[in-house]
Amino acid sequence: MVRVGVVGGTGYTGVELLRLLLRHPEATVSLITSRGEAGRRLDDLSPSLLGVCDLTFTDPAEADYSACDIVFFATPHNVAMLEVPALIEQGIRVIDLSADFRLRDVAVWEQWYGENHAAPELCAKAVYGLPEVNRDGIRAAQLVACPGCYPTAVQLGFLPLLEAGVIETSGLIASCGSGVSGAGRQAKLGSLLTEAGESLAAYGVTGHRHLPEMEQGLSGMTDEAIQLTFVPHLVPMSRGIHATLFARLTSSDVDLQSLFETRFAAEPAVVVLPQGAHPATRDVRGANTCQLSVAQPQGRDTVVVMSAIDNLVKGAAGQAVQCMNILSGYRETMGLDGIALAP
Numbered sequence: 001m002v003r004v005g006v007v008g009g010t011g012y013t014g015v016e017l018l019r020l021l022l023r024h025p026e027a028t029v030s031l032i033t034s035r036g037e038a039g040r041r042l043d044d045l046s047p048s049l050l051g052v053c054d055l056t057f058t059d060p061a062e063a064d065y066s067a068c069d070i071v072f073f074a075t076p077h078n079v080a081m082l083e084v085p086a087l088i089e090q091g092i093r094v095i096d097l098s099a100d101f102r103l104r105d106v107a108v109w110e111q112w113y114g115e116n117h118a119a120p121e122l123c124a125k126a127v128y129g130l131p132e133v134n135r136d137g138i139r140a141a142q143l144v145a146c147p148g149c150y151p152t153a154v155q156l157g158f159l160p161l162l163e164a165g166v167i168e169t170s171g172l173i174a175s176c177g178s179g180v181s182g183a184g185r186q187a188k189l190g191s192l193l194t195e196a197g198e199s200l201a202a203y204g205v206t207g208h209r210h211l212p213e214m215e216q217g218l219s220g221m222t223d224e225a226i227q228l229t230f231v232p233h234l235v236p237m238s239r240g241i242h243a244t245l246f247a248r249l250t251s252s253d254v255d256l257q258s259l260f261e262t263r264f265a266a267e268p269a270v271v272v273l274p275q276g277a278h279p280a281t282r283d284v285r286g287a288n289t290c291q292l293s294v295a296q297p298q299g300r301d302t303v304v305v306m307s308a309i310d311n312l313v314k315g316a317a318g319q320a321v322q323c324m325n326i327l328s329g330y331r332e333t334m335g336l337d338g339i340a341l342a343p
Contacts, residue, residue, distance in 0.1 A: 179241070
């Protein structure tokens with residue numbers, strides 16, 4: 001049994017993480033923290049957990065993490081980097097769902113996040129928590145930096161093509177859509193129903209914080225320099241990520257369907273759809289699954305990959321639990337066996 005603590009269990013990702021952990025057969029949630037909700041019961045803030053958990057939020061400044069084997073950070077950026085070093089010194093393993101340790105190059109992180117990093121020495125030591133690429137590193141890690149939701153969908157889609165060296169790497173394109181929960185639980189004008197409903201809009205076209213994370217991860221899959229154009233869109237749905245990926249083939253005789261099926265045959269969280277089928281966000285809702293399909297329209301030299309995940313599960317909380325299972329030596333899908341919700 002692994003004892004876990006959750007820092008920041010008030011947002012959509014934190015509540016999703018708790019939903020999974022509280023039903024995990026080998027995990028005990030020992031501590032949940034929040035500055036703004038200290039003293040309040042979890043099931044008062046999140047009635048969906050009524051009858052499941054009666055824990056009360058603790059102020060992080062007063063929290064005793066000594067009873068925890070693993071601590072999750074489901075916080076905005078710039079929180080984990082302040083608190084993680086002390087936990088590492090105590091020998092506690094950390095799984096960070098924020099962006100604080102995803103980028104190895106501290107200067108790049110500071111450029112995109114607009115502040116000085118408080119724990120730059122840990123950036124190079126953190127293991128990027130994409131199991132399909134870094135499973136062995138995660139197993140031995142003390143600090144896991146979970147990928148963002150867009151980067152998860154995009155990297156899994158390009159992975160077989162880059163590993164096989166069958167596409168040009170200088171002109172990759174990712175056109176992606178996210179449900180509104182990806183913007184977090186804070187009150188924001190653009191997230192209001194009357195603003196986001198019945199509308200589809202691009203944002204962050206000239207620069208999005210997930211871009212350097214994606215280029216870093218994709219670069220690790222090939223020996224060539226990666227150049228990615230990333231265009232995210234806000235979609236009027238509560239959760240889900242759909243990524244449509246484009247690349248130019250360098251080989252005319254590659255069996256794309258076989259390439260994808262072979263690469264992901266042993267991956268429990270990735271499903272390659274039959275040729276001609278297309279993934280939909282509704283088919284992964286609530287599941288720790290990435291559905292992929294690949295096509296070569298009109299037989300030309302452009303390959304199109306479609307990737308769908310639930311941004312709160314495989315794109316965040318579910319992937320974090322998947323990493324916890326690997327760290328703890330459990331079956332990788334333990335606590336993550338739920339089938340997608342339909343409709």
